[in-house]
Amino acid sequence: MDFNANGAQVYRNYLYDNGGRGIYVYNADECDVYSNICHGNDGGITVSCLSSGVETATGNQVYNNTLYHNYNGSPGGGTSGSEFDTEIFFGGYHANCSQNTFYNNILAPDGSGRCVKYYDYEPSGITNVCNYNLFYQASRM
Numbered sequence: 001m002d003f004n005a006n007g008a009q010v011y012r013n014y015l016y017d018n019g020g021r022g023i024y025v026y027n028a029d030e031c032d033v034y035s036n037i038c039h040g041n042d043g044g045i046t047v048s049c050l051s052s053g054v055e056t057a058t059g060n061q062v063y064n065n066t067l068y069h070n071y072n073g074s075p076g077g078g079t080s081g082s083e084f085d086t087e088i089f090f091g092g093y094h095a096n097c098s099q100n101t102f103y104n105n106i107l108a109p110d111g112s113g114r115c116v117k118y119y120d121y122e123p124s125g126i127t128n129v130c131n132y133n134l135f136y137q138a139s140r141m
Contacts, residue, residue, distance in 0.1 A: 001023075001024065001025050001026065001028045001031055002024075002026050002027065002028070003026070003027045003028070003055070004027060004028065005025075005028040005031065006028055006029045006030055006031070007029075007030050007031065008028060008031045008032075009031065009032045009033075009034075010023055010031070010032070010033045010034075010036065011032070011033070011034045011035045011036065012035050012036065013036045013037070014036075014037045015036065015037070015038045015039075015041060016037075016038070016039050016040045016041065017040040017041070018040075018041040018042070019041075019042060020041065020042050020043070021041060021042060021043040021044070021045070021046045022036070022038030022039075022041040022043065022044050022045060022067070022070060023036060023038065023044070023045045023046070024045075024046045024048075025045075025046065025047040025048075025057060025060055025062075026046075026048055026049060026057065027049045027050060027055040027056070027057060028057060028060070029056055029057065029058050029059050029060065030058075030059045030060065031060045031061075032060075032061050032063075033045060033060070033061070033062045033063075033065065034061070034062070034063050034064045034065065035064050035065065036065045036066075037065070037066045037067075038065065038066070038067045038068075038070060038087075039067070039068045039069050039070060040069055040070065040071075041070045042070065042071075043070055043086055043087075043089060044065075044067035044070040044086065044087040044088055044089075044107075045062055045065065045067065045087070045088050045089075046088075046089045046090070047060050047062065047089070047090040047097065047100050047128075048089070048090065048097055049096050049097045050096070051096075055096060056096045056097070057096065057097040057100065058096075058097070058098055058099045058100065059099050059100065060100045060101075061100070061101050061102075061103075062088065062090075062100070062101070062102045062103075062105065063101070063102070063103045063104045063105065064104050064105065065105045065106070066105070066106045067087040067088065067105060067106070067107050067108070068087070068106075068107070068108035068109070069108065069109065069110045069113070070086065070087055070109070070110075070113065071109065071110035071113040086109070086113060086114045086115075086116070086117040087105075087107040087108070087109050087113065087114070087115050087116065088102055088105065088107065088115070088116045088117075088130070089116075089117045090102065090116075090128055090130075097128070098127065098128060099127070099128065100128045100129070101128070101129045101130075101131070102116075102128070102129065102130040102131070102133065103129070103130070103131050103132045103133060104132050104133065105133045105134070106133070106134045106136070107133060107134065107135050107136070108135075108136040108137065109137055111137070115133075115135045115137070116130055116133075116135075
């Protein structure tokens with residue numbers, strides 16, 4: 001979902017082996033992302049927006065998704081961005097990406113990946129919420 005896809009719904013998809021994110025909510029508000037399976041992508045689900053200007057990513061809900069092993073590296077062998085190798089990435093570097101909720105998701109990263117990566121620099125208590133998710137990672141030897 002890109003620029004101003006406000007109110008969109010993404011549900012019941014099987015997203016795998018993509019050279020980028022499985023689902024990317026970018027500069028969009030009040031979207032629902034639910035009941036999806038994402039694996040083998042560079043990133044699972046990302047919610048973000050431009051770091052300047054009037055664009056926002058607020059009031060989005062990401063729930064009841066299964067995300068695992070989203071770690072396959074950057075296409076062409078280059079370096080990936082900071083949101084890659086992560087099951088869920090959200091927040092951005094500014095208050096324009098806030099009041100998003102992430103709940104009831106199942107996250108299982110590869111040994112080198114992360115379950116959740118976020119930036120929470122919002123002023124005045126405006127926050128993104130990540131709650132009631134199941135995290136799993138196999139032990140490392």
